[in-house]
Amino acid sequence: MADAKIQVKGLWKTFGLPEKPSAGTEVLKEIHFEIRDGEILCLLGPSGCGKTTVLNIIAGFQKPTRGEVLVNGKVVDKPGPDRGVIFQEHGLFPWRTALQNILFGPEMMGKKDQESLTLADQYIDLIGLRGFQNHYPHELSGGMQQRVSIARVLVNRPDILLMDEPFGKLDAQTRATMQVLLLDVWEKVRPTILFITHDIDEAIFLGDRILVMSCRPGTVVKEIEVGLNRPRDYDVITAPEYLEIKRTILNLFKGMAQNQLAGQECRTLP
Amino acid sequence: MMRGKPLYENPYLVYVFSLGVFFLGWFILASRTTPLFFPSPLLVLRAFIEMIRDGSLWGHIWISFFRIFAGWAIGSGLGIPLGLLMGDIRFFKNLLNPYIQFFRFIPPISFVTLSLIWFGMGETSKVVLIIYTTIFIVTVNTIAGVMSVNPIHEQAARCLGANRFKIFTKVIFPSTIPFLLTGMRLAMGNSFMTIVSAEMIAAEKGLGFLIFTSRLFMQTERIFVGIVSLGMLGFVVDSVFRFGIQKLARQYLFFFKEK
Numbered sequence: 001m002a003d004a005k006i007q008v009k010g011l012w013k014t015f016g017l018p019e020k021p022s023a024g025t026e027v028l029k030e031i032h033f034e035i036r037d038g039e040i041l042c043l044l045g046p047s048g049c050g051k052t053t054v055l056n057i058i059a060g061f062q063k064p065t066r067g068e069v070l071v072n073g074k075v076v077d078k079p080g081p082d083r084g085v086i087f088q089e090h091g092l093f094p095w096r097t098a099l100q101n102i103l104f105g106p107e108m109m110g111k112k113d114q115e116s117l118t119l120a121d122q123y124i125d126l127i128g129l130r131g132f133q134n135h136y137p138h139e140l141s142g143g144m145q146q147r148v149s150i151a152r153v154l155v156n157r158p159d160i161l162l163m164d165e166p167f168g169k170l171d172a173q174t175r176a177t178m179q180v181l182l183l184d185v186w187e188k189v190r191p192t193i194l195f196i197t198h199d200i201d202e203a204i205f206l207g208d209r210i211l212v213m214s215c216r217p218g219t220v221v222k223e224i225e226v227g228l229n230r231p232r233d234y235d236v237i238t239a240p241e242y243l244e245i246k247r248t249i250l251n252l253f254k255g256m257a258q259n260q261l262a263g264q265e266c267r268t269l270p
Numbered sequence: 271m272m273r274g275k276p277l278y279e280n281p282y283l284v285y286v287f288s289l290g291v292f293f294l295g296w297f298i299l300a301s302r303t304t305p306l307f308f309p310s311p312l313l314v315l316r317a318f319i320e321m322i323r324d325g326s327l328w329g330h331i332w333i334s335f336f337r338i339f340a341g342w343a344i345g346s347g348l349g350i351p352l353g354l355l356m357g358d359i360r361f362f363k364n365l366l367n368p369y370i371q372f373f374r375f376i377p378p379i380s381f382v383t384l385s386l387i388w389f390g391m392g393e394t395s396k397v398v399l400i401i402y403t404t405i406f407i408v409t410v411n412t413i414a415g416v417m418s419v420n421p422i423h424e425q426a427a428r429c430l431g432a433n434r435f436k437i438f439t440k441v442i443f444p445s446t447i448p449f450l451l452t453g454m455r456l457a458m459g460n461s462f463m464t465i466v467s468a469e470m471i472a473a474e475k476g477l478g479f480l481i482f483t484s485r486l487f488m489q490t491e492r493i494f495v496g497i498v499s500l501g502m503l504g505f506v507v508d509s510v511f512r513f514g515i516q517k518l519a520r521q522y523l524f525f526f527k528e529k
Contacts, residue, residue: 059425060428061425061428079425079428079429080429080431081429081430081431083429084429085425085426085429087426089422091420091423091426092426093423093426094521095445095447095521095522104430105430105431108430108431108432108433108436109431149426152430153430156430156431
């Protein structure tokens with residue numbers, strides 16, 4: 001595909017003894033997919049299915065045992081500011097204020113000027129942090145912390161966001177707020193987003209497409225196009241198309257759960 | 271009547287109570303023995319004032335403080351980079367860890383005589399002993415700090431564009447600060463032990479010297495003066511250190527609150 005932003009080609013990953021890969025645990029098996037420029041792709045699967053491993057390989061934190069990942073046509077071999085990662089644990093530096101955290105990226109590029117300060121200021125407004133920029137992370141709520149970590153990544157102007165269950169630890173209400181906020185930011189900045197979640201509703205609400213993963217070894221079992229109109233608001237969760245997609249995914253999960261009971265247990269990996 | 275907090279929750283009242291009981295016990299104990307065996311607080315106070323008047327006490331305190339501070343500052347100055355290097359680069363850890371783990375268990379006191387032979391009767395021998403005391407504690411604590419850097423922080427820094435060097439200066443070092451400060455505080459405490467033993471064996475001045483020579487003249491109350499001065503010096507130095515941390519490095523201690 002011409003407009004593929006990220007191409008994941010035949011990814012295999014085995015954890016275990018590096019000298020004896022056959023003895024290790026197979027985490028990913030033959031993963032293929034593409035992410036189109038500017039879309040939100042949700043990777044949905046139970047815990048332990050290796051979805052975080054996929055993200056870590058795209059981010060450049062881990063190397064695949066076999067296969068490769070291409071970003072903008074180039075093979076990924078290390079992390080870079082073109083791919084902003086947002087972790088489940090916010091990963092903010094506790095000794096820096098919100099603003100200082102946001103300025104970390106520009107600082108690393110050697111930019112300590114008024115321009116990056118102005119840019120940081122814009123993202124503080126975009127992400128709804130006005131008034132909290134001089135707070136330290138431990139003085140902020142979970143939702144606020146995650147806002148800071150999103151702004152910290154956006155200020156680098158990445159064209160890709162890799163999000164690893166970023167709202168997984170938030171309460172239901174805060175999570176809903178953050179989902180709406182993320183869509184709002186996406187409408188304005190239009191990055192390509194890989195969003196990892198185990199929450200079916202979250203995947204349907206956010207995604208243009210959903211890839212459903214099975215576990216052990218992790219592999220993509222189904223691709224679903226979410227045809228819901230954008231911009232979306234929360235009412236969409238009662239729309240018939242929405243419920244139809246949800247039913248499809250639930251049936252898939254039910255099938256997987258039965259397999260598990262039949263003896264193929266899903267293990268959570270380190 | 272107002273229902274306030276119970277009296278035992280008022281810290282100042284508890285301090286006063288604690289000190290009162292302590293001095294009362296001291297008085298009672300002293301009244302039942304001879305001053306040579308256990309001098310009363312008043313006798314110690316008189317010796318204290320006497321020694322402040324003739325200027326000798328300040329000399330002892332100052333020289334002990336100087337030796338501790340110089341050795342502790344140099345030892346920390348060496349121990350922090352050593353710990354950072356060993357924690358971050360496996361080669362240095364493998365190279366130096368056997369020595370750290372070996373000398374860590376040899377108390378500085380066992381080197382007092384050797385230090386005198388090698389560095390003479392002057393200040394150098396005592397300062398070297400304090401450096402020895404400090405360096406292992408600070409190094410080991412700093413290594414522990416580097417080891418416990420949150421891997422998410424490193425990953426976040428890498429994908430925000432930090433190179434290896436920047437990760438070291440902007441992520442690993444700040445994460446280590448609470449640990450190295452703890453190491454420095456512990457080292458300060460141990461330096462007090464070392465200095466007293468060193469001064470007892472070879473010095474013409476210092477609190478350890480004061481305590482030891484008072485023994486020769488059977489001036490038990492002067493031994494008490496030396497002991498009380500040591501405690502107060504330690505208390506003051508530690509308070510200043512903690513105050514400095516609160517003023518200068520407060521944001522780095524939030525690290526602990528996060529967990």
